[in-house]
Amino acid sequence: xxxxxxxxxxxxxxxxxxxxxxxxxxxxxxxxxxxxxxxxxxxxxxxxxxxxxxxxxxxxxxxxxxxxxxxxxxxxxxxxxxxxxxxxxxxxxxxxxxxxxxxxxxxxxxxxxxxxxxxxxxxxxxxxxxxxxxxxxxxxxxxxxxxxxxxxxxxxxxxxxxxxxxxxxxxxxx
Amino acid sequence: xxxxxxxxxxxxxxxxxxxxxxxxxxxxxxxxxxxxxxxxxxxxxxxxxxxxxxxxxxxxxxxxxxxxxxxxxxxxxxxxxxxxxxxxxxxxxxxxxxxxxxxxxxxxxxxxxxxxxxxxxxxxxxxxxxxxxxxxxxxxxxxxxxxxxxxxxxxxxxxxxxxxxxxxxxxxxxxxxxxxxxxxxxxxxxxxxxxxxxxxxxxxxxxxxxxxxxxxxxxxxxxxxxxxxxxxxxxxxxxxxxxxxxxxxxxxxxxxxxxxxxxxxxxxxxxxxxxxxxxxxxxxxxxxxxxxxxxxxxxxxxxxxxxxxxxxxxxxxxxxxxxxxxxxxxxxxxxxxxxxxxxxxxxxxxxxxxxxxxxxxxxxxxxxxxxxxxxxxxxxxxxxxxxxxxxxxxxxxxxxxxxxxxxxxxxxxxxxxxxxxxxxxxxxxxxxxxxxxxxxxxxxxxxxxxxxxxxxxxxxxxxxxxxxxxxxxxxxxxxxxxxxxxxxxxxxxxxxxxxxxxxxxxxxxxxxxxxxxxxxxxxxxxxxxxxxxxxxxxxxxxxxxxx
Numbered sequence: 241x242x243x244x245x246x247x248x249x250x251x252x253x254x255x256x257x258x259x260x261x262x263x264x265x266x267x268x269x270x271x272x273x274x275x276x277x278x279x280x281x282x283x284x285x286x287x288x289x290x291x292x293x294x295x296x297x298x299x300x301x302x303x304x305x306x307x308x309x310x311x312x313x314x315x316x317x318x319x320x321x322x323x324x325x326x327x328x329x330x331x332x333x334x335x336x337x338x339x340x341x342x343x344x345x346x347x348x349x350x351x352x353x354x355x356x357x358x359x360x361x362x363x364x365x366x367x368x369x370x371x372x373x374x375x376x377x378x379x380x381x382x383x384x385x386x387x388x389x390x391x392x393x394x395x396x397x398x399x400x401x402x403x404x405x406x407x408x409x410x411x412x413x414x
Numbered sequence: 415x416x417x418x419x420x421x422x423x424x425x426x427x428x429x430x431x432x433x434x435x436x437x438x439x440x441x442x443x444x445x446x447x448x449x450x451x452x453x454x455x456x457x458x459x460x461x462x463x464x465x466x467x468x469x470x471x472x473x474x475x476x477x478x479x480x481x482x483x484x485x486x487x488x489x490x491x492x493x494x495x496x497x498x499x500x501x502x503x504x505x506x507x508x509x510x511x512x513x514x515x516x517x518x519x520x521x522x523x524x525x526x527x528x529x530x531x532x533x534x535x536x537x538x539x540x541x542x543x544x545x546x547x548x549x550x551x552x553x554x555x556x557x558x559x560x561x562x563x564x565x566x567x568x569x570x571x572x573x574x575x576x577x578x579x580x581x582x583x584x585x586x587x588x589x590x591x592x593x594x595x596x597x598x599x600x601x602x603x604x605x606x607x608x609x610x611x612x613x614x615x616x617x618x619x620x621x622x623x624x625x626x627x628x629x630x631x632x633x634x635x636x637x638x639x640x641x642x643x644x645x646x647x648x649x650x651x652x653x654x655x656x657x658x659x660x661x662x663x664x665x666x667x668x669x670x671x672x673x674x675x676x677x678x679x680x681x682x683x684x685x686x687x688x689x690x691x692x693x694x695x696x697x698x699x700x701x702x703x704x705x706x707x708x709x710x711x712x713x714x715x716x717x718x719x720x721x722x723x724x725x726x727x728x729x730x731x732x733x734x735x736x737x738x739x740x741x742x743x744x745x746x747x748x749x750x751x752x753x754x755x756x757x758x759x760x761x762x763x764x765x766x767x768x769x770x771x772x773x774x775x776x777x778x779x780x781x782x783x784x785x786x787x788x789x790x791x792x793x794x795x796x797x798x799x800x801x802x803x804x805x806x807x808x809x810x811x812x813x814x815x816x817x818x819x820x821x822x823x824x825x826x827x828x829x830x831x832x833x834x835x836x837x838x839x840x841x842x843x844x845x846x847x848x849x850x851x852x853x854x855x856x857x858x859x860x861x862x863x864x865x866x867x868x869x870x871x872x873x874x875x876x877x878x879x880x881x882x883x884x885x886x887x888x889x890x891x892x893x894x895x896x897x898x899x900x901x902x903x904x905x906x907x908x909x910x911x912x913x914x915x916x917x918x919x920x921x922x923x924x925x926x927x928x929x930x931x932x933x934x935x936x937x938x939x940x941x942x943x944x945x946x947x948x949x950x951x952x953x954x955x956x957x958x959x960x961x
Contacts, residue, residue: 264565267720274718281716320809355716362719365709366645367483368624370631373640379649382641386649390657401505404902 266314269306270361273299277354280338284350292350293342299357300335307361323364331360421740453677455940458686460596461673462499463693467599468753469552470545470815473701473746477726479812480705481719483645484634485960487705487812491698492637492960493953494656496691500946502664503687509834510671511680513899518666519768525833525900527841528772530848535768537822537852538668542761543794544818547801548811549754550576552723553747559727560743569802576754577795592752598745600693602738603700609733610704613711620707634706637960646868654820654868658875662823666830668760685942691949695956701726723811758791765790813867817859820871825851828878834902836883843886851878 276299283292311328314321338353375383453461469475480487510521523531554569614620624630633639638648646655664670664687677683708729712719717732719725730742766787775782808814825848832839832847855874858864938944 270720271718274716278716351716355713358716358718359713362712362717363721365482365484365634365722367486367634368628368630368709370483370633370639370643370645372631373633373636374642375640379641383649386652390652401902 266307266310269302269310273302273307273361274358276302277358280342281351281354284342284347289342289345296338296342300339303331303335324361327360331357334360417737418740418743421737421744453682453686455677455682455685455689457593458673458677458682459689459693460593462670462687462690463697464592464596464599464749465669465673465753465756466690466694467697467749469549469556469746469750470753470811472697472749473603474552474556474726474750475548475723475811475815476697477701477705478721478723479810480702481708481725482722482810485637485702485706486633486639486643486646486651488698488702488956488960489637489646489651489655490660491694491702492956494651494660495694495697496949496953497656498660498664499691499694500688500949501661502670503684503690504942504946506665507671507674507683507687508680509902510674511683518668518671519764521900522829522833525897526829526839526844529841529845530829532768532772533845533848534822534826535764539761539764541815541818541822542757542764543797544801544805545757545815546754546761546794546798547805548815549750549757550798551802551805552811553750553754555724556727556746559724560731569799572751573795573799576751576758577791595745595748595752596693598741599749600696600700602741602745605738606704606730606734606742607699610707610711610729613733614707617703620710623710624706635960637957645866647866650866650868650872654824654870654872654875658827658871659816659819659823659867662827662830663819666823666826669756672760681936681942685936685940685945688942688945688949695949695952704729721809758794761794762787762790765794813865817865817867817870820867821852821855821859821874824855824871824874825849825878828875829882832879832882832886833900836886837897837901837903838886838891839882840886840889840892842889843882843884846885847878847880847882850881851875 276295279295280292280299283289283295308328311321311324315325334353334357338350338357341350341353467473476487476490513521519531519535522534550569550572553572554565557563557568557572558565611617611619614623621635624634625632633643636648638651639646641647641649674683674687677686705725708725711717711729711733712725715732717728719728730739734742766783770786770790771778771783775786805811805814828851829839829844829848833844851874854877855870858873859870864870936942
C-alpha cells in the first residue's frame with residue numbers, strides 16, 4: 241500500500257516524459273537557430289564574411305532539418321505549433337533574403353533581416369490578434385448594470401455596516 | 415557579467431546572514447509572534463507586497479501574461495488588487511482581530527465546524543503544491559535564460575535550497591527580511607521602465623509601433639476589454655476577479671493574512687494592508703508596462719523568446735546595464751525563494767495540523783509532529799517537482815493558477831460572506847454550498863469548456879451562495895453560543911476576550927493576547943480614510959486613461 245504513491249509518481253513521469261522532451265527540444269532547436277543568426281550579425285560586424293556565411297548555413301540547416309519538420313509534424317496534434325506553421329512562408333522568405341544580402345555583402349541590411357527571422361521563430365503575443373472592441377446594446381446594459389449595481393450595493397452595504405458598528409460602539413467611539 | 419555574479423552572490427550571503435541574525439532569538443512559534451508583533455505599518459506594507467510578489471505573482475508570470483495579452487493584465491495591479499487590499503485591510507483584518515481569530519481555517523472551523531475547514535485546507539493544499547511547482551519552474555527557467563545553465567538540474571538545486579531554507583526555520587524573520595527585499599526590488603527594478611521607455615520612445619512610441627505599424631488589436635492597450643475578449647472580458651473581470659477572487663485571496667490566503675499578525679497594533683495592521691496598495695499599483699509599471707513594449711525590443715534587437723513566461727527574463731538580460739542586472743537577479747531570487755518558502759511552510763503546517771494530527775496520529779509527542787512536519791515538507795517539494803511537467807505544458811502559468819484559485823475562492827467567498835453576515839448560515843449548508851460550488855466550477859471548466867477563469871469564479875460563488883442559503887434554511891440553525899463573536903452582529907466588546915480565552919483553554923490552541931479597543935486619533939497624514947480615498951482616486955484616474 242505504501243508503494244502506491246511511488247508507482248503513481250513513476251507512471252506520471254512516463255506519461256509526460258515524451259511531451260516534455262518534445263517541448264524542450266522544440267525550444268532548444270529554435271534557440272540554436274537564433275544563436276547561429278546572432279553569430280551571423282556578429283561576424284558581419286567584424287567583417288568576417290566567411291564566418292557569417294558559415295553561421296548562416298548552420299542556421300538554415302537547423303531550420304530545414306529540425307525546426308520546420310517539428311512544426312509541420314507538431315501542428316497536427318498540438319495547437320502551440322499553429323502560430324509557427326502560419327509563419328513558415330515568411331521565415332523562409334527572410335532566410336532567402338538573408339542569403340542574397342550575404343552574397344551581395346550588404347552589411348547594413350543584414351541585421352534587420354536576421355532579427356526578423358529570430359522574431360519569426362519566437363513566440364508572438366496572442367493579444368495581438370484579438371478582434372477590435374465591439375459593444376452591442378446588451379453589452380452596454382450588462383456593463384452599466386454591473387457598474388451601477390455595484391455602486392448602489394457598496395453604498396447601501398457600507399451605510400449598513402457603519403450604522404451597525406456605531407450602534408454597538410456608540411459610547412466608546414463618540 | 416562578472417560584477418553581476420558578485421553582486422548577486424554578495425546580496426544572497428547578506429540576506430542569509432541577516433536571516434540568521436534576526437532568527438537567532440526566535441526559538442518557537444510564540445517567540446516568532448512576540449518578536450514580530452512590534453512591526454510598524456510600513457514593515458507590514460513591505461512584507462505584504464513582497465509576499466504577494468514572487469516569480470508567480472509578479473515579474474515572471476504576470477509579466478508573461480502581460481506580454482501575451484497586453485495591458486489587461488494591469489487590472490490585477492490597478493483596480494482589483496488595491497480594492498482587495500483596502501477592503502481586506504479595513505474590514506476583514508479588523509474583523510479577524512476583533513473576533514480573536516487569526517487564521518482563516520481557524521475561523522471556518524469555529525464558525526462551521528471541522529468538515530468545511532478540512533475541505534478548505536485540502537483545496538488550498540492542492541493550490542499550494544501547484545503554486546510551488548509553478549514557482550520552481552519559473553525560477554529555473556529564469557536562471558536558465560540568464561545564466562545559460564540547464565533547466566532540470568537548476569530546478570532540483572532551487573528545490574533543494576528552498577527546502578533546506580524552510581526546514582532550517584528561516585521564516586522566523588520573514589517580515590523584516592521581506593521589507594528589505596521590498597526596498598531592493600523597488601530600487602532594483604524601477605530603472606527598467608525608464609530604460610525601456612527611452613528605447614521605444616515613450617508610451618506614445620509603443621502605441622505608434624504596435625497600433626500603426628504592426629496593426630495590433632487596440633484591445634492590447636485596454637485594462638477592461640469588451641465582453642467578447644477571449645482572455646478577460648471587462649464585466650467578468652469586475653464580477654469574478656475583483657469581487658470574488660482578489661477579495662478572497664486578500665481575505666483568505668494564509669500567508670497574506672498572517673503578515674498582519676506581526677503588526678504592533680490593529681491600526682498598524684490595517685494601515686499596512688491599505689498602504690500595500692501603493693506598491694501594488696506601482697507594480698504595473700515594474701512588470702506590466704515594460705512587457706507591453708517587450709515585443710518591439712525583441713523584434714528590433716533580434717532576441718529569441720520561446721514562450722511568454724520567459725519574456726521578462728530575456729528583457730532584463732538584454733536591457734539592464736551591468737551591476738544593475740546583478741542587483742535585480744538577487745532581489746528577484748530572494749523574493750521568489752521567500753514566496754516558495756512561505757507557501758511550503760504553510761502547506762506542511764496544513765498537512766500536519768489539519769490532516770495528520772487530526773485523522774492519522776492523534777495525541778503524539780511534539781517531537782513526533784516535528785519530524786512528521788519535516789517529512790511533509792520533503793513530500794510537498796517532491797509532489798511539486800512531479801507536477802512541473804504538467805505546468806510546463808500549460809501555455810500560461812497565470813492561467814493555470816488563476817483557474818485553480820477561481821475554483822476554490824469562488825466557493826470560499828460564498829461561505830465566508832454568509833458566515834459573517836448571516837447568523838442563520840450553518841454547518842450542513844456551508845459544506846453543501848462549498849462542495850457544490852467547487853464541483854460546479856470543475857463542471858463548467860471541464861464539461862462546458864469555459865476557459866475564462868473570471869466567469870468560473872463568479873458562477874461558483876453564486877452557486878455556493880444560493881446552495882448554502884437553501885440548505886441552511888432546510889436544516890437546524892446554529893446554536894447562538896457557538897457563533898457568538900464570529901458574526902458581524904456579535905457584541906465583540908463583551909464577548910471577544912471571554913470567548914477566545916475559553917476556547918484557548920479548551921483547545922490548548924495558541925491564542926494571542928486580545929488587543930484592547932483603544933480609540934486613538936492618528937496624525938492626519940496617517941489617517942486610513944485619506945489613504946484609502948487617495949489610492950482609490952488614483953485607480954479611477956488610471957482607469958480613465960487606460961480603461
